[in-house]
Amino acid sequence: MWMRKQKNKFFNMKASADEKSADVFIYGEITKYAWEEYGEVSSITFKNELDELGDIEVINLYLNSPGGSVFEGITIHNMLKRHKAKVITHVDGVAASIASVIAMAGDVIKMPKNSMLMIHNALTYAWGNAKELRKIADDLDRISNSSMQSYLQKAGNKITAEKLQELLDAETWLSADEAFEYGLCDEVLEENNMVASVSHELFSRYKNVPEQLLKQQNKPFSALEIAQRQKITEESKANIAYLNTILGGMYE
Structure with a gap:
């Protein structure tokens, strides 16, 4: 029997x-995979679980993500922003791309000194004629705005x-201190030992990845980090895996 590749929740x-x-x-990567072949997409399951709390x-809110689906990310940001609870964002490692937008839902944003935000304009893969490509470019401008x-x-x-806009155009990787300077972080904390859960494949989407993050991918985890990751992985596997995407493919 043919089986589709399974995806765990992010x-x-x-x-x-x-x-x-x-x-x-x-x-990890913010995806848009369905629970089942004809099931609900991730932003809906996110809402359902949020309501169940x-x-x-x-x-x-703990973040360590390279970004992913722009539509899923904006939806999650808006859900958290309008929630009546106080939202405290903790950037454990990296909040890149649309993950940095989700971070902005925090009433308070906390970043250890060795964590980072990455902000840039929306990206997508495009194919089509000149008229279609111009429309895609206009859509990207609206999403970036x-x-x-x-x-x-x-x-x-x-x-x-x-x-x-200058920082977005340049694909800027902000340290915690820089994010604080620009008002994108409220508290800078002592360094932690979290490493970015970002693969070479995901890093390859971006132009200006800091050298220290590239080196961290091969850095061995501490016992505490391993335990934390195992716990998260086990909880993810307990849920029904996501299958195929049912939405379009714009990424940020």
């Missing part, structure tokens, strides 16, 4: 014992639209 959620707070982990007061508003809303008066 997120996990867990309520605290007193059900007043919850931890939401987004580790109940009347929580605080969401701790949507993400830009998320950054500006968080940054307040710490960055101008002109400066932000």
